[in-house]
Amino acid sequence: MGYSQCFVEIKKNSFRLILMCIILYVLINFREQVEHKMKEQPPIEGKPDNKMLFVNSSQCQINSMDPFSPTAMYHMTPMPSSACPMIKLMKPQSIDGMNYLYLIASAKELWKKLGVRRLSDIFCAYKRFVRFNDFVNIYFESTLFRFSKLRNFTKVDSGNITLRVWCWMDYGRLVYHDVFIFLPFPNPQKVNNSAPVKRLSVLILGIDSISHMHYQRYFSRVRDLIEGLPHTELWGYNRVGQNSYPNLIPLLSGQSVDEVEAKSGCYGASGGTNFDRCHLLWHDFQAAGYATIFGEDSRVAGTFTYVRPGFKKRPTDFYLRSVINEIHMRSTYFARGPLEIKCSGDRVYHHVLYDFIYRLLPHMQARMYDRGFFAFFWQTMGVHDYFQYGERADWEYYRIMRALKRRKILERTLVLIVSDHGLRYGPFVDTFQGMRETSLPIMVAIYPRSLRERFPLAFANLEANAHRLVTTYDLHETLKDVVDLENLSDERILNRTLRLRNNHNVSLFLPIPEERSCFSARIPLHYCQCDGYVKIPWNVRSIQRIAKLAVANINRLLAPYPQCEQLELLNVEDAYLRKQHKLNKTIIVRLVTQPGNGHFDATVLSKNETSLQGPITRTDQYRHQSFCAREAPIEIYCYCS
Template identity: 35%
Template structure:
């Protein structure tokens, strides 16, 4: 009897266990067994118009990973002090430490762009104790060096104080204006973003936005692609329809319209304005400028954490974290007044394809903080890049070559903008797969400055005016709040052949006589550029690596070759397009797609550095 009861108990337990496992795991089983009715497309469409169709694979082309694990690139120095502003005063807050330190500091107050320190001082940090050191008040930069009992430097850092605004000086009612913020990530193509930013993509799905898949570069580097947006005159902003001598920056124009302005990069050399340093953007052009802080770090406290010495830290923070903290310090100001702000990150992403994957959480958290602070409810935010990866193994692939000209561009806007200006936002969204450029972004910002332009009646007038243009003569820049004409080509959009992938590429044998002749002409063109500089070696064609014939269609008699060549000395790899006729003609800038590192140490001009192999 006891055995029978035991068997029954075991049977009941096993039956219960069976039903628990079956019904508990059934949803999971169905998840694995369920087949999608429609498989995710392998191709992503970028441009889809009557005259241009550009698409690309979701999966990246094959490439070699970095020679060092990106995930291990962390700052190795301690972060002993943090900057805190409380009760109108600035403090350095020390964590509990395990030994005694003697610290000296140098301070800049008032005009922080000055090279001279206004004061200096020293303080002690005792083992096992926490301490706050009062520094002063207002906007300040302080550099601190702490040494141990053997006088060995153990901490060296720069801190920036930006106290919150005085409520007495903030307007009681926010003007009816739309703020503008540019969050730039250098060298990130649209597909690079699709593959490596899943958290940011999820954030976007819960906020009104438009991804501009057809956004194209018009210049070689970030500087050349940002100047049409930030540094030129446009038809409605200055009565002209071409870029002038670049004296009227957007910072000036927004300030004249009552906006506060801010600018920050994580690179002291400046990806933007790098040709002449930061002399082109003096203090009076922006209200809040991170430049003197980054320069101070670059001169005194930076150290590199990668073999190529391209990713910098100061104490326990990467330069990109300094940029993020600067943006967050500005939040109290952005909450009360209309703002035009421009921020750009370049460290890491310029050199390493896989570095982008470690920025996803960083930017998702930044966007979330801006959302929680109600900044996004009053801001048109552009998450963008100037171009894709410009050099390296991935760039050498055919897909990498295409992605270089397909930079990231996403517009994020508040919900009320769709309700108040329905035609404007409808046009904006309709341009997601149109061929667009930085010139269009400039015209778009002209409309943002004057929101009256976004009213349906005014847009309808603009749409009729755009339709009245001859088919072969469109404005170079067209506001994205207007529908970009379907017949727009690369030529009409002022996009060089080297950057245009609307035209089909047909691979040509590299030993073809015309290819060899055109390649020699390309190298000779480089030599003409560096000829006045005796410290630069003249280059010779070593090998034609790739040649493509560009299809202009049957209606034209134009013939061009897209070439990739390697030269010596230096093993430089260059690309350009050459038009074939009685006289060969370069129809694009010459792009270097290989690293040159220290080969060009004898010249300072960044444009010349790409070509010069120093003697």
């Protein structure tokens, strides 16, 4: 009997032990799953920070945001590394007006990367080219050359020239391929550094897809350098269009895309063949005798060349387009790393833009004392596709700003660090903060201290406008004022202020009207950030109806394109009511379509659900889904059959 009781007790204890182990296992497993989800899932978004307003006027209140909010921090992962494996074989150099190609690879590097012991094993050639139009270059004959121990350079044509260089060994194995710019230094002139500024030069450093918060988040080096310089940040700078083109056209022309492309407009009147008839900002500066510069880093996504024909004639004195064309067509290859990063030679493709800027610095330095210069640079590559790329861009623009400061170019130049919009694609844009940031790009104006002292009223207005609603229309008028500095005198500013109206295009040297609204500033309500947001249920009938109407609107646009699939509503992700528009309350719906899993945002009037307020915008990368319809605005909607 004692044995039986003992056996029963052992069974009971064993059962309890097994039960406890099972419970413990379930608890540990549940905890691991919860911790995993906490790590993998983005944080729940909190309410916007209402303690501070970026803009606080009678018709516009823009709530502030935290650049380092939990939502933003979740997406601030390290940028994947990239590398261009081709050897750094040579560099271009101009000496006393003559141009040379210099061998810079050491014997050790040649052996390690190419297995070369003798320079005579490497054969090279260069071909000079010039621009014919924005898509075609004209070529001269190829010239063969070799390096040797006694001669580590070769002389090429003199003057401002562009060359494509390639080298090979082993009867044709390509080991080097790149494109070079030669811009010999201008003749040195005696200048009086202490003379007052008669002409203010302009340098626009444009960086695609950088919101004001993203600038705060990633551009710490640039911000630290600028902190010691006179500058103004425009916290109410709001985009007016979907992508680069509709935001930069007002900056450069003072007109909207509709006005430029109308039959009576400068582009429409040409039959859409080129932009040569358009009067752009650099033409104002050219007419006043300034040297002009225009450079972009992308052949495909150029401001005037993305699904458009660009210019027939060269638009500015210095123009990078032919070089970018040549690299894209001949020498580019994929980097080791992120898919969208490409190389030419040993360098990242878009670093050619930085090289262009550095080679122009002596020209800027010379011109700022006599003619003055107007320079417009625009970077798209990297920053357009990767949230984290801002950190790399920060380092590059810090170096550029440091070089400008060292050469004292900042003492006679208005520098603008500006973007067109925030990041438009990716997981961060699907968040509430990401959606808001897309419409609030960065704009910082850095100016000489002497000008602020010379024109106190104009620069007091500029600083006061830091917290007003502004757009690229205003920036256009601001830069037109710079052509003649007498426009900034206190007397003229006072007279112009008396005549000032609540127009959409007001120079930032004048007081932006306090009563300005998105309507008077020509900002479509879909992009307007003047109103607060209230999250509303996405699964109610009215929201589902709005989403279906948005999809129907897309399908009407797609109807003339049989190669594109008709879309269907998959689901609605979020919906927001814009609460401060008393007369025009709006609703934003964030939806997903199929096929293609396209993510879209649509804005309608709450009283009229069929009234779209601006285009339906896409927030995910569609890449090759629309390969069969590369034209605006169909490209972002089309899912090719």
